[in-house]
Amino acid sequence: MRFYLCLLSLLVAPVFASELAEPLFLDTGAEIPIERYSGADAAHTRVLWLPSEEGLQSRELAVARELAATGPSVWAADLHTAYFLAAARTSLEQVPVEDVVSLIEAAAADVQQLFLFTSGRGAALALQAARAWQLEHPGSERLAGAVLVHPNLQKGLPEPGEPPSYRPVTTATNLPIYLFQPGLSAKRWHLSDLARGLASGGSDLFQHFLPSVSDGFMNREQPDDAERAMNQQMPALIARAVRLLEPYAGPRQAPALVGSDDVDAEAGLAAGLRPYTGDPAPPELNLPGLQGETFDLQSYEGRVVLVNFWATWCPPCVHEIPSLGRLQEQFEEQGFSVLAVDVGEDEVTVRRFLEKRPVAFPVLLDLAGEAVNAWNVSAFPTNFLIDAQGRIRYSYYGALEWDAPEVVAIVKKLLAEMHEPAR
Incomplete structure (x- = not known):
């Protein structure tokens, strides 16, 4: 079990590969449309490209084509078309794992090494199928590794405040x-x-940080300049990842699976603010603001406080900013405050954003991610509504209209408690 950190910056010129799209008939009876791209090293190495929950997109297929021009052949499997799936968070839960096992078998049949590639929630399906294939082929070296882009291996949506x-x-x-x-x-x-979880099973794990892009950058319909530049680099980066993994391939026995790997396909976001079920005592929150001042949550005792974790690159976060401002304006004089904690961005970035979208509430800077870890924030935006006694009473993951009647009623209720006699 080894960890490696890779910080690479490569440029790649446009290249082209021959291609052939045709259905692949599996032993299981399934028919999978496959985009095939040939490479100079096709007899030795193949990359089986599995989609994310969003399905295969034209931008990532362009990356797959250019990856083939670096050497390996690439098979891009259109699972959404095969199973009549719409792009959705749980779409890949409908794909039978045994079909992907059969797909791996077909892709590995005529090459020395097969590597899996996928992103997002495609990682769970890829790893499930890889493990099942290992169980059927103990000691085989043909399945040589996996390249994962922002893999989402979480078991359901985390509750705010829970790891x-x-x-x-x-x-x-x-x-x-x-x-x-x-x-x-x-x-x-x-x-x-x-x-740590991936390495605990015995994986040799390499980590490569891409600082300027967000999850889903390969599939964005309207990418920004940083995403376009990264997409141009990805064929060379993936090719280098494959070459780096090659020496680590070898006979491996599938580790034991502890627990069920099923996910509730019906689980989703809550409809609104929910009573908080975790420890009501909030973690420490002591961070600098944009004017050099320090904001300490403890100094807000006696006020109802909404702590909002966000980032400028997060569309749902940006969407809810106006309603957060309206809520602050409506109740500020009655003892209500919003503390917006920007995570992982420097002061210049946040100031530039706020020049276009000014706010009337304080913005705190959590550049090193200390608060986001202490509060166990797993997604943005995440919100915690704290009463005047300093207890977390409500929470929500996702964007809300904060001046909607049902939200306003909860804020009024907490403000009214400030004037109730102590019990």
């Missing part, structure tokens, strides 16, 4: 893994937890 839990396959994986993690992502702050 993320990971699917059992996370610790039942021992393939060599190269993991790309964008810096503009809430998952970056829990990457060490995920890395």
Whole structure:
């Protein structure tokens, strides 16, 4: 079990590969459309490209084509078309693992080494199928490793304030893994937890930080300049990841799987503010603001406080800013305050953002992610509503309309408690 950290910056010129799209008929009876891209090293190495929950997108297929031009052949499997799936958070839960095992068998049949590639929630399906294939082929060296881009291996949506839990396959994986993690992502702050889980099964794990992009950057319909630049680099970066993993391939026995790897496909976001079920005592929150002052949550005792964890690159966070301002304006004189904690961004970035979208509430800077870890924030935005006695009473993961009647009623209730006689 080894950890490696890779900080690489490469440029790649446009290249082209031959391609052939046709259905692949599996032993299980499934029919999977495959985009095939040939490479000069096709007889030795193949990359089986599995989609994220969003399905195969034209931008990532362009990356797959250019990856083939660096040497390996690439098979891109269109699982969403095969199973008539819409792009959705739980779409890949509908794909039978045994079909992906059969797909791995077909892809590995005529090459010396097969590597899996996927992103997002595709990681769980890829690792489940890889482990099942290992069980069917004990001691085989053909399945040589996996390249994962911002893998989402969480077991369901975490409750605000609770650390993320990971699917059992996370610790039942021992393939060599190269993991790309964008810096503009809430998952970056829990990457060490995920890395420990993956490595505990025996994986040789390489971590590669991509500081300027966010999760899903390869599939964005309207990428920004940083995402376009990163997409141009990705074929060379993935090719280098494959070459780096090659020496670590070898006979591996699949580790034991502890617990069920099923996920509740019906689980989703709560409809609104929910009573907080964790420890009501909030963690420490003592951070600098944009004017050089320090904000300490303890100094707000006696007021109702909404602590909002956010980032400028997070669209839902940006969406809820106006309603947060309206809520602050409506109740500030009655004892209500908003503390917005920007996570992982420097003062210049936040100031530039606020020049276009000014706010009337304090913005705190958690550049090193100390508060986001202490508060166990796993996604942005995450909100905690604290009463005048300093107790967390409500929480919510996701964007809200903060001046909606049901939210205003809860804030009024907490403000009214300030005037109730002590019991």
